[in-house]
Amino acid sequence: MSPERARTDVLVIGAGIVGALIGRELAGRGHGVVLLDPEPGRGASIGNAGLLVPSFTRPMAAPSTWWEGVRGMTGENPLISIGSMSPAVLTWLARFTVAARPGRAGRIAARLVAPARAAADAYAGLAAETGIDLGLAREGWLQAARSPAVLRRKAVLARTLAKEGVDYEVLARDDLRAQEPELDPGLAGAVFFPGDSSLDPAATTRAALAAAEERGAVVRRTRVNGLVRRHGEVAAVRTGLGEFSATTYVLATGAGRLGGRGVQPGWGWSVDLPAMRNPISTPMIGLDDHVVFNPLRGRIRITGGMRIGGTPSARDDHPAATAIRQAAERLVPALRDLPAGSIVRAARPMTPDGLPRVARTGRNLIVATGHGTLGMTLAPATAVTVARLVGSEDRREEVLW
Ligand SMILES: Cc1cc2nc3c(=O)[nH]c(=O)nc-3n(C[C@H](O)[C@H](O)[C@H](O)COP(=O)(O)OP(=O)(O)OC[C@H]3O[C@@H](n4cnc5c(N)ncnc54)[C@H](O)[C@@H]3O)c2cc1C
Incomplete structure (x- = not known):
């Protein structure tokens, strides 16, 4: 599939646990989703302790x-x-x-307690959906x-x-x-x-990616090198595979440079x-x-x-x-x-204050990063929040966390 022919409503940049669960949530709501990542599921999402900790x-x-x-x-x-x-x-x-x-x-x-408490049920749902033992x-x-x-x-x-x-x-x-x-x-x-609660973070991230794909999201192995902006909004992203464009862009690059200053x-x-x-x-x-x-x-x-x-x-x-x-x-x-x-x-x-950055930061750009020590715990709640933002008619900047 070439970038030009893909019907893309949302480009999700970064496919760690946060990007993968966002992709799954959006695809489940009927959006056309492409996830871009040179190494899907290999960031902090596999190297963490695997604890879901409202405490x-x-x-x-x-x-x-x-x-x-x-x-x-x-x-x-x-x-x-x-x-x-x-x-x-x-x-x-x-x-x-x-x-x-x-x-x-x-x-x-x-x-953060309420979204953290929702995590274990959300991952039980992911296990049931994929049949993968988390x-x-x-x-x-x-x-x-x-x-x-x-x-x-x-x-x-x-x-x-x-x-x-x-x-x-x-x-x-x-x-x-x-x-x-x-x-x-x-x-x-x-x-x-x-x-x-606790889980195996690598198996969980693998399951999140599998579920996103099963629901119709497409994963492309490529690094995003920059955003192309035109008329006050993002027009495309530059990658080694060429430019990809979409209606909405979600940055879920974890600690990667694109994630924000x-x-x-x-x-x-x-x-x-x-x-x-x-x-x-x-x-x-x-x-x-x-x-x-x-x-x-x-x-x-x-x-x-x-x-x-x-x-x-x-x-x-x-x-x-x-x-x-x-x-x-x-x-x-x-x-x-x-x-x-x-x-x-x-x-x-x-982030310096420990609050994740889940926000619309431009007319068609949403950032979902900064999950710090709690990314496995908060990713399911972030995915639902981002899906709500993508579906919202309100184009103004909105900071949710
Ligand atoms: C040692 C350790 C222990 C931890 N323990 C826990 C724990 O017990 N419980 C908990 O809830 N959290 C824990 N965490 C935190 C948790 O792992 C992170 O918050 C979470 O993994 C962040 O997920 P993410 O998807 O935002 O980032 P990542 O998992 O890092 O994924 C980001 C993805 O973006 C991709 N990317 C980056 N730049 C680009 C680009 N330019 N173009 C395309 N793709 C790009 C990367 O390849 C990567 O796949 C721990 C972290 C560490 C390091």
Whole structure:
């Protein structure tokens, strides 16, 4: 099919979890959809921890995390760092500092809880539609603390989210050991969030793409190098395969450059350790050690790292994976018996204030990026929001998140 002959109502640029679910939603509503991506489904959408977490909607831009970031800049924590001092990163950091003022994080979390809570049902629907096993487990998430002070702080934050309908239970040291006997006995306890879920992110992104295609969307493997603007609107996009045009354009490029100036990559790493028998059964985060565990079939995925800006290379992968594994082994000593696993480096699309950018930014241009640490969790809600925007007669700029 040549670009000229395609009947295209909507061009979706970027086919990670966000673009793929947007494509599926729009195709399901009868729009002619083309997705453009040089490597569909290979961005952060396969390199993430795979947790659907209404309990984790509090953005990074909060007073406590700001201090964490400052310590990261001084090199105190190898997994939290600033990857570049470019003007764009410095501007991002200045905006992050403003957004981190007291009181604001709670208000943002409150806005994100409802869309986050809808995610598990949406992915169950995707599994049923495609027949693909997403590894969806609706068994909750443990946020484990090494120090009693961190546990107390987490319990206070959990109480504020409970007002938005996020259930929780504080587990003291012995209760935690009873639930997960392989954990380090030195942990102070955990807050358990029974409403959180987990899945296999690669299988899920594959299913989202398959469903989009099954509903009639066309996926073209090509990078968009620029937008052609005429008479105040987007007339076409330039690619190695030629120009593509459509009535409406949706930018879902994650942390890619086209995503917008306000978005910086927040680099992280995931390591899959093959495991015949998983040493833990509940997904978990170590709050003091900043490492996330997702027990999947035949392997356990451990993830961590937050490097804002810059572009790490393959040389950075081994040290990052080693630091993540060491942190993970402190929490779950039985991991020491598992063989080395595969490493994926991926960039979260980070906005300074932690709110995704889902907005009409031009007469026929919609942006859907900036999902930060919550892209798997919020993508289903974003897809519905974008479909509503595409269908709306109102051409004025509208910011939805
Ligand atoms: C280590 C780590 C752990 C995470 N854990 C979780 C978690 O547990 N739960 C959660 O909800 N979220 C998590 N996230 C965040 C989540 O992965 C992201 O927010 C989400 O994947 C963003 O989806 P996306 O589709 O916007 O971007 P991506 O998945 O990065 O997809 C963007 C796509 O756009 C394409 N693209 C870029 N530029 C162009 C261009 N010029 N032309 C065409 N195509 C282009 C890319 O090839 C890519 O396929 C984590 C992220 C990381 C890195």
